[in-house]
Amino acid sequence: MSIRVKSAAERALRQGHPWVFEESIVKQSHLGGTGDLAVIYDRDKNNFLAVGLYDPLSPIRIKVLQARQPRKINRQFFIGKLAAAQEKRNPLISQGTTGYRLVYGESDGFPALVLDRYGETLVLKLYTTAWIAHLHDLVAALQAALQFDTLVLRLSRALQSDRLNVASLYGLRDGQQLIGEASGSVQFVENGLLFAADVRRGHKTGFFFDQRENRQRVRELAEGRRVLDVFSYTGGFSVYALAGGARSVVAVDVSQPALDALQQNVALNGYDQTQIEELRADAFAGLRGLIEARRKFGLIVVDPPAFANRRANMGDAVLAYRRLVELALQLLAEDGILVMSSCSSRIGHDPFKQLVTRAASVAGHKLEVFDSSTHGLDHPIGFPEAAYLKALFCRLGS
Numbered sequence: 594m595s596i597r598v599k600s601a602a603e604r605a606l607r608q609g610h611p612w613v614f615e616e617s618i619v620k621q622s623h624l625g626g627t628g629d630l631a632v633i634y635d636r637d638k639n640n641f642l643a644v645g646l647y648d649p650l651s652p653i654r655i656k657v658l659q660a661r662q663p664r665k666i667n668r669q670f671f672i673g674k675l676a677a678a679q680e681k682r683n684p685l686i687s688q689g690t691t692g693y694r695l696v697y698g699e700s701d702g703f704p705a706l707v708l709d710r711y712g713e714t715l716v717l718k719l720y721t722t723a724w725i726a727h728l729h730d731l732v733a734a735l736q737a738a739l740q741f742d743t744l745v746l747r748l749s750r751a752l753q754s755d756r757l758n759v760a761s762l763y764g765l766r767d768g769q770q771l772i773g774e775a776s777g778s779v780q781f782v783e784n785g786l787l788f789a790a791d792v793r794r795g796h797k798t799g800f801f802f803d804q805r806e807n808r809q810r811v812r813e814l815a816e817g818r819r820v821l822d823v824f825s826y827t828g829g830f831s832v833y834a835l836a837g838g839a840r841s842v843v844a845v846d847v848s849q850p851a852l853d854a855l856q857q858n859v860a861l862n863g864y865d866q867t868q869i870e871e872l873r874a875d876a877f878a879g880l881r882g883l884i885e886a887r888r889k890f891g892l893i894v895v896d897p898p899a900f901a902n903r904r905a906n907m908g909d910a911v912l913a914y915r916r917l918v919e920l921a922l923q924l925l926a927e928d929g930i931l932v933m934s935s936c937s938s939r940i941g942h943d944p945f946k947q948l949v950t951r952a953a954s955v956a957g958h959k960l961e962v963f964d965s966s967t968h969g970l971d972h973p974i975g976f977p978e979a980a981y982l983k984a985l986f987c988r989l990g991s
């Protein structure tokens with residue numbers, strides 16, 4: 594189908610922005626179906642601008658696959674994009690890492706889709722039904738471009754909703770195996786440490802690869818410290834802290850399955866289980882309990898889930914971050930280090946830094962941010978909306 598868009602949208606496409614919103618479309622050749630290829634031409638000269646997936650159920654109506662130069666969208670096209678994505682990740686493999694994000698959505702040319710590698714298992718996660726019409730070519734491209742034994746399909750929360758009927762319309766289920774056989778739990782190596790992840794049921798695709806560099810920094814800072822890992826999930830930060838010579842670790846998470854997996858990850862790396870204390874609790878209540886017990890920590894990592902994915906949640910998110918800073922400061926030893934992370938895309942790096950330092954100053958502390966980070970190389974930021982992760986490494990100032 595052919596499409597014409599408003600001039601602001603034309604400009605955005607020329608600059609490489611990968612989204613066309615519903616309200617930007619001024620003309621379309623016919624009513625498109627989900628996953629149809631939509632070709633956008635400029636209104637002046639009728640030149641090719643971009644081609645993308647038509648997505649009538651989403652306000653991001655066209656998700657761009659290719660801009661500027663026309664290309665045929667087929668298996669070969671996908672193979673080329675996958676090879677380029679793999680090439681970017683090669684430095685990770687030489688670091689002793691076999692689990693990483695192989696495709697990060699738009700930034701790797703595959704809008705609303707991620708592909709994570711866990712050793713020989715690939716996990717493909719779809720965030721739009723528009724990919725389903727291309728799944729056959731996509732899977733064939735994966736087989737041609739990459740080496741793996743098993744391919745697991747994950748569906749975003751929206752795709753799992755009854756409204757979209759993905760199961761009955763297309764016969765696809767979250768956690769389904771498309772190729773090979775996998776038990777739920779797969780092992781992989783990250784920076785030389787062993788982890789197991791439940792790729793069929795775990796959060797995201799089973800593990801948060803996006804924190805790899807921050808975990809490595811925590812490992813380098815952990816020597817001799819008592820560490821508190823808040824929102825520990827399956828223990829990424831906890832295991833790195835032990836690897837870095839932490840004296841002890843307290844891990845707080847509300848989910849028992851996550852804490853069980855944490856214990857398994859600690860054991861996989863041969864660390865002493867007595868060095869780790871698991872606290873199954875709501876983080877806010879758990880931290881209050883630790884404060885009452887007068888505990889102190891030399892390194893505190895706070896990595897909460899995204900509090901604000903919608904504008905409407907912003908106020909609540911800000912309050913939650915503030916509260917977490919206040920609580921964490923009461924547990925921080927004088928020479929302690931606080932690592933505050935946020936994966937809320939609606940809060941940028943600088944506003945987050947301001948929020949954290951202000952919350953500290955309201956609580957009567959001066960917090961110096963001595964280091965900060967954004968995305969690792971397997972989460973490239975191809976356009977502004979792709980950026981969501983930031984972590985601040987802070988210590989108390991005088």
Ligand code: SAH
Pocket residue numbers: 796800801804823824825826827828829830845846847848851874875876877896897898
């Ligand atoms: N730090 C982890 C990722 C954290 S994901 C890592 O590096 O792998 C967020 C975690 O927060 C999930 O495990 C979820 O169970 C937990 N969680 C969500 N809300 C919570 C709450 N109110 N209190 C404690 N844990 C919570």
